[in-house]
Amino acid sequence: MKKVYLVVALLLVAAISLPVLSGSPAQAQDDVFRVAVVTPSTGTDLAFSQSMYDALAAIQEERGEDAFEFAISENLFVVDDAAAALRDYADQGYDLVIAHGSQYGSSLVEIAPDYPETAFAWGTTVDTFVDQDITNVYAYEARSEQGGFVLGVMSAMLTESGVIGVVGPIETGDAKLYVDGFKAGVAYEDEEIEVLVNYIQSFSDLAKAAEAAQAMIDEDADVLTGTAQMVPGAIQKAQEAEALWFGTQADQASLAPDIVVACQVYDWTVALNPIIDQVMEGTLGGEAFALTLENEGLVIQFNEEFELDEEVMAAGEEVAQAIVDGDISFEIAEDGTLTVVEAE
Amino acid sequence: MIEDLLTASVIASGIRLAMPYLYAAIGETFGQRSGVLNLGVEGVMLLGAYSSFWGVYQLTPDKATSFDPMALAAGVLVAVLVGLLMGLATAFINVTLQAEQGISGIGIYLFGLGMSTLLFQKNFSQVVTVKGFPKIHFPVLSDIPLIGEIFFRQNLLVYGAFALIPLAWFVLHKTTFGLRLRAVGQNPEAADSMGISVTRVRYMAVIIGGVLASVAGASMSIGHLNVFQQNLTDGRGFIAVALVYFGSWRPYGVMYGALLFSLVTALQIKAVTIGIGIPSELLSMTPYLLTIIALIFASRRIDQPAALTRPFERGE
Numbered sequence: 001m002k003k004v005y006l007v008v009a010l011l012l013v014a015a016i017s018l019p020v021l022s023g024s025p026a027q028a029q030d031d032v033f034r035v036a037v038v039t040p041s042t043g044t045d046l047a048f049s050q051s052m053y054d055a056l057a058a059i060q061e062e063r064g065e066d067a068f069e070f071a072i073s074e075n076l077f078v079v080d081d082a083a084a085a086l087r088d089y090a091d092q093g094y095d096l097v098i099a100h101g102s103q104y105g106s107s108l109v110e111i112a113p114d115y116p117e118t119a120f121a122w123g124t125t126v127d128t129f130v131d132q133d134i135t136n137v138y139a140y141e142a143r144s145e146q147g148g149f150v151l152g153v154m155s156a157m158l159t160e161s162g163v164i165g166v167v168g169p170i171e172t173g174d175a176k177l178y179v180d181g182f183k184a185g186v187a188y189e190d191e192e193i194e195v196l197v198n199y200i201q202s203f204s205d206l207a208k209a210a211e212a213a214q215a216m217i218d219e220d221a222d223v224l225t226g227t228a229q230m231v232p233g234a235i236q237k238a239q240e241a242e243a244l245w246f247g248t249q250a251d252q253a254s255l256a257p258d259i260v261v262a263c264q265v266y267d268w269t270v271a272l273n274p275i276i277d278q279v280m281e282g283t284l285g286g287e288a289f290a291l292t293l294e295n296e297g298l299v300i301q302f303n304e305e306f307e308l309d310e311e312v313m314a315a316g317e318e319v320a321q322a323i324v325d326g327d328i329s330f331e332i333a334e335d336g337t338l339t340v341v342e343a344e
Numbered sequence: 345m346i347e348d349l350l351t352a353s354v355i356a357s358g359i360r361l362a363m364p365y366l367y368a369a370i371g372e373t374f375g376q377r378s379g380v381l382n383l384g385v386e387g388v389m390l391l392g393a394y395s396s397f398w399g400v401y402q403l404t405p406d407k408a409t410s411f412d413p414m415a416l417a418a419g420v421l422v423a424v425l426v427g428l429l430m431g432l433a434t435a436f437i438n439v440t441l442q443a444e445q446g447i448s449g450i451g452i453y454l455f456g457l458g459m460s461t462l463l464f465q466k467n468f469s470q471v472v473t474v475k476g477f478p479k480i481h482f483p484v485l486s487d488i489p490l491i492g493e494i495f496f497r498q499n500l501l502v503y504g505a506f507a508l509i510p511l512a513w514f515v516l517h518k519t520t521f522g523l524r525l526r527a528v529g530q531n532p533e534a535a536d537s538m539g540i541s542v543t544r545v546r547y548m549a550v551i552i553g554g555v556l557a558s559v560a561g562a563s564m565s566i567g568h569l570n571v572f573q574q575n576l577t578d579g580r581g582f583i584a585v586a587l588v589y590f591g592s593w594r595p596y597g598v599m600y601g602a603l604l605f606s607l608v609t610a611l612q613i614k615a616v617t618i619g620i621g622i623p624s625e626l627l628s629m630t631p632y633l634l635t636i637i638a639l640i641f642a643s644r645r646i647d648q649p650a651a652l653t654r655p656f657e658r659g660e
Contacts, residue, residue: 042461042574044470075461075574165617171624198617201628205578206569207364211357211610215617218353232471232571255473255571 033063033276035070036089037098040077041203047229047249049074052100054250055268059276077204083107090115096279097121102173112137112285119284121275124174126288136284140271142291144174144227144248145181145330145338146323147264147298151246152185154262154316155223156193158244158309165216165243167209167226167234168199175227178248178264180338181330182225185319188340196221206233213237235260253303260303262316270297294324352493354614358607359494359502360568364389364560364577365602366505368584369591370512371556373598376588377516378549379529379651380438383449385557386581387456388430392558393565394460396423397572398467400474411475416566423562424555430456431554435547442655453581461574468572476570477501501559501567508556512595525549529649532656542656557581583635590639592647604638605631 035056043053056070071089076082082104089097090111098121099108105122112120112134122128123140155164164186168179183195196219198212210233213224217237224238225246232255238245239256247253247263271289278287291297300320302308322328331339368385375382399422403415434452437443477499480486486496516522524545527535532542560580565572583605591597608631616624 046471196617199624212613215614233569236570
């Protein structure tokens with residue numbers, strides 16, 4: 001019997017130390033707006049989860065700690081665990097519960113109807129489930145193909161070898177949008193350039209991301225990019241080989257100041273602020289928000305420590321402006337194919 | 345097509361990828377040969393990866409443009425110490441308290457995963473990098489075509505991993521300690537009657553396993569990627585346990601398994617990168633499929649230590 005207790009105790013310790021919960025539990029005070037968010041990786045990943053964490057921190061800064069509180073459950077890559085956390089937050093009476101991961105959708109469609117008084121938000125997606133008569137879910141997404149296109153154009157101007165490498169996780173969501181936009185940007189500038197794309201089928205395997213980048217460098221790639229939280233592995237290899245790097249989701253310049261040219265940075269406050277305002281007014285869902293270059297939810301952040309050719313920077317800014325103005329736009333077909341549409 | 349795929353750089357990549365498997369699986373071989381199965385390798389690897397990274401980060405001067413040998417040595421030392429402690433804890437749980445080894449290992453894994461993530465979040469506000477072990481450039485040798493790239497442009501921890509194989513073989517098969525260790529794993533009662541302390545030998549074996557698992561983690565964070573992130577090892581500790589079975593509990597068998605698995609992974613990465621027309625979703629499965637197939641055909645269960653997972657209780 002002793003052994004059984006020991007094992008149970010061990011598992012309990014382990015279970016407690018696994019998901020790191022921070023933030024204070026909600027108390028029933030009506031003047032404070034409380035947000036809870038569930039993310040698949042840590043809020044310090046310099047990528048997807050951090051972009052959300054930073055946005056909530058910025059909103060708290062702006063609205064004040066007396067008026068806005070948020071709690072975050074990180075590392076919930078396992079969807080079942082995330083679903084339990086979402087329910088828990090709804091039970092605790094949070095005003096807005098955010099499921100920050102496209103993989104959480106199938107859980108949310110079950111959970112949201114059980115808490116008709118709670119507002120939920122789910123991203124990245126455009127689906128608010130209104131067609132399933134669910135009215136308390138907001139959707140948000142990043143049109144990451146826009147920044148991808150801009151970075152692609154600049155990459156094409158910077159490559160000397162004519163080979164560019166892209167490290168992706170799984171071909172879905174904003175990762176696919178970014179990669180497709182990037183490829184289209186390269187082709188827009190120069191159709192001759194070869195773009196090597198490797199979806200490594202993992203969001204977490206840094207070693208595989210590193211070796212994928214290395215394989216591209218061995219194929220003469222001198223400009224690289226990549227998306228999702230395993231890219232620090234790839235950035236390291238790019239730095240070793242002195243290849244250039246373009247980032248997305250968060251500003252990655254601090255990881256390799258010598259080689260990061262520019263990053264597409266997500267600013268989720270652009271989607272979150274209107275959602276919060278509408279929830280405060282009593283509308284609990286039904287609308288989809290998108291980060292774009294036009295609404296500045298997507299920002300092209302140049303690395304100040306990198307001496308970028310002015311001509312390249314001007315070309316990047318020009319293309320970004322063309323997207324803002326609607327002269328260049330993107331259509332995404334039902335099968336996911338991206339087409340670039342140029343206004344006459 | 346095969347000549348496009350099987351290049352020197354792909355083989356070099358496979359060798360780099362094999363490094364953490366070698367440290368972790370050789371360590372696990374010691375434990376299992378003494379009769380203790382430790383499924384917590386992954387957790388110890390994560391703690392080793394974090395602690396060594398932390399050590400190097402703390403000791404490298406600000407704005408350093410190149411690596412600092414003292415900081416790297418200290419990083420490895422921190423990993424060794426953490427491995428020692430985790431090995432001791434594992435031995436206490438499995439040998440002294442005689443816990444169910446399959447389950448206690450999962451507990452150790454979850455502890456390592458949670459603790460390394462927690463410490464990383466508390467001590468680092470975001471992902472940062474360190475200057476890890478550099479590639480060694482040997483005069484003349486490194487410049488030989490093919491062979492130079494494959495064998496003579498790796499870092500110190502890669503060489504350490506391969507040096508460990510003959511060393512482990514020697515210790516297991518040519519020393520008194522190795523003989524006792526194997527005896528304890530085969531027939532602890534007989535070993536005990538010969539005056540060998542089963543508990544002591546198993547403690548030693550499990551601690552060796554802990555230290556090597558921790559160094560395996562360090563080899564990733566400061567020997568390959570120069571960065572730490574939550575769940576950095578991404579399941580490699582579990583693959584290492586499988587490789588011990590694959591290698592029939594023999595150091596050289598483990599090495600062949602680790603090289604096979606890593607080379608196929610490197611080939612798969614190359615195949616997706618240059619685009620050979622097979623979807624990456626399918627290609628990504630090949631290393632695992634191949635390992636399962638090889639396990640079915642190659643594993644000689646007859647070599648399994650007879651007392652594996654069996655706690656020893658001295659009959660009075």
